[in-house]
Amino acid sequence: MSERAIFDSLKDLPLPEVRFYPETGSTNQDALDWAAQGAPDLALIVADHQTAGRGRLGRSWFTPPGAALAFSLILRPALPQPDLLPLYSPLGALSVAMVLEQIYALQPLIKWPNDVLLNQRKVCGVLAESLWQGNVLQAIVLGIGINVAPASVPPPDQVLFPATCVEDAVGKTVNRWHLLAEVLKTVIHWRDLLTTPTFLTAWQQRLAFKGDKVRLENPGGETFEGILLGINPFGHLRLKMNDGSEQTFTVGDLKLRPLS
């Protein structure tokens, strides 16, 4: 792996600073620390190997060396709008899904709110974290992990949901840095469109398990079952419950599983 190849692939993007680490704990942690020290908007951290990659709720994210993409982009919203925070992980998922469609002719779906699936298996996870000073939002760290080569797929007993990688779906090797550049380009394009119907439509069109019976589980173990109808204009998930009523669920720490 050549560091030069990474910087070359990113050279046409408006990134003020890029840090590449052959190995680190978590690029999200690095980016939060860097943001606290004043990193500019669109500062980027990329790692080849994460030893403490993280998911939501203290879960871990597997990133072995030489096989995956793991990166964190620092976003400093010009007008900090905390109510838009729940839309940032879908922004990451939508961007990855669109690139997989456009470049590799794949048919990814987005498992609400933050996973990208290929053939009903997880190929990418997104973790958006925020940095606050008092009650003022300072920065958002958009962390994205993509399984590229087969070695990046965790063993089945280490995952809550089946996993896969881009190369298995494409059937040939994929240039990680090219994929990285395309995803970043797409994130930069869509970040300004979060409040538009176009963003919600693009997300909804790719929503996994639409019309299927699903179960949502909150961190307290409480479960909700219903037919997945779609998302509302705030990005909340809409379910038709067993009694025929419609209920919405905010993007949070809910686990979604198909029941079929």
Ligand code: BT5
């Ligand atoms: C996520 O959390 O899916 C968010 C993952 C975000 C990872 C990126 S990598 C760059 C940046 N730096 C970080 O430290 N994190 C971000 P969640 O929905 O909670 O899913 C976590 C679960 O996914 C784990 O508990 C495993 O079951 C499973 N998992 C772990 N590694 C995986 C992988 N490589 N591929 C597929 N599934 C995985």
